[in-house]
Amino acid sequence: MNCKITGTGSYIPNVITRNADFDKHEFYNLDGSNFPYDNETTIRKFKAITGIEERRYLDNNLNTSDIAVIAAQKAIESANIDPESLDYIIIAHNYGDVPAGSVQSDTVPSLATRVKSHLRIKNPKCVAYDVLFGCPGWIEGMIQAQAFIKAGMAKRCLVIGAEALSRVVDKHDRDSMIFSDGAGAAILEAGDDESGILAHESATFSFQEAEYIYFGKSNHASAPEDIKYIKMHGRKIYEFALVNVPKAMKECLDNSGHSINDLKKIFIHQANEKMDEAIINRFYKLYKTTPPEKVMPMTIHELGNSSVATVPTLFDLVLRGEIADQELKKGDIVMFASVGAGMNINAITYQV
Structure with a gap:
């Protein structure tokens, strides 16, 4: 099943x-x-x-x-x-x-x-x-x-x-x-x-990384201190993601029984274009190859980073044919992957 x-x-x-x-x-x-x-x-x-x-x-x-x-x-x-x-x-x-x-x-x-x-x-x-x-x-x-x-x-x-x-x-x-x-x-x-979830991977890194994204006071010195906003240490997140996300993605793909050549699309959390590109490049480097063109659909240019909504929104838009030069076919092997506050990482290998 x-x-x-x-x-x-x-x-x-x-x-x-x-x-x-x-x-x-x-x-x-x-x-x-x-x-x-x-x-x-x-x-x-x-x-x-x-x-x-x-x-x-x-x-x-x-x-x-x-x-x-x-x-x-x-x-x-x-x-x-x-x-x-x-x-x-x-x-x-x-x-x-x-x-x-x-x-x-x-x-x-x-x-x-x-x-x-x-x-x-x-x-x-x-x-x-x-x-x-x-x-x-x-x-x-x-x-x-x-x-x-x-x-x-x-x-x-x-x-x-x-x-x-x-x-x-x-x-x-x-x-x-x-x-x-x-x-x-x-x-x-x-x-x-045959379609469905083939493998998944999840991890929480909190020993040193728990506060990379947090709730904190405004950057304006005179703003009330009891009002909190989303804050993050961008450089630390970037370095963390580049090391750990490709590893989780590789483990998830390997556990699915499919090879890197089978992978048609990667629906990755739309956090930062440069970071996402670097993650994908490092992921493929683990297999001693380079990512094919159009393997990573992107919406961040127009939609920004909507946190938990980025991956399901991106997948839905591709399925509906609303992203140029991106399509899915029955039987395609794809991956969902994300990183965020926690610091949490996860991935799913999925057959369309």
Whole structure:
């Protein structure tokens, strides 16, 4: 028995924020000192490093759970299933619902409970819960859903990755330009053909790495200290990812029984274009080869980094033919991979 994706959906927010929109921001270093470059230089360097030209933010009337519902509805429609038949709803996020203009996260009831309620599912045996696993949360939710199905505890699961990072960024931190909002969802079911999850790998590095991404005060020295924002040590994350992510990807592919030549696409967390390219190059170097063209679809240029939503959104857009020069065929071997707060890493080898 394999566990296969039978439907996908995503939600791309409507508000487009371009790099030029940050021209009037006042950027400071983590210690509150003045940033060493003018904004024009800062924006130019940012684009060269990350590849991000624009990102998407939620409308003020929407929350993370709202866009999770929209992505879920599309996945349910794509799979052509009755939502009452779902055994689990697993939603990966990191900051809960943060209403526009608020500084407080709302996670009670859980976002998964809210999604189930908005989907109007009556079945009490459809269990809904949240996963907090950093940016790799959606992939980890898929791994958990597979475990439930393999153990005979479920036949059909809905796994969602949704985040509204625009609600928790510090406008005085240059890294605020990285983050965006979005949601992606997939239906995972038991299947009897060759398609499905072939192997997976997960790891948490916390001995020295736990605080690489954290919640901290604004870079502006006079800002209230009791209001926290997403913060990260970018250089440490970059070096960590380049060493550890390719190893996890290799172990995941090797355990699938397929070779590097079988791999058609890699759906990697859209964190930073240069970092993702370096990870892929190191991954292929472990097999003493180089990555083929178009093996790594990218959305970061237009959509930014929406954390847990990047991988399921990217996969859905490729399946729907909405990314130029990218397509999937039945039987293709692909990989999902991510790295993020924790520091957590995971990967799935999957046959379409």
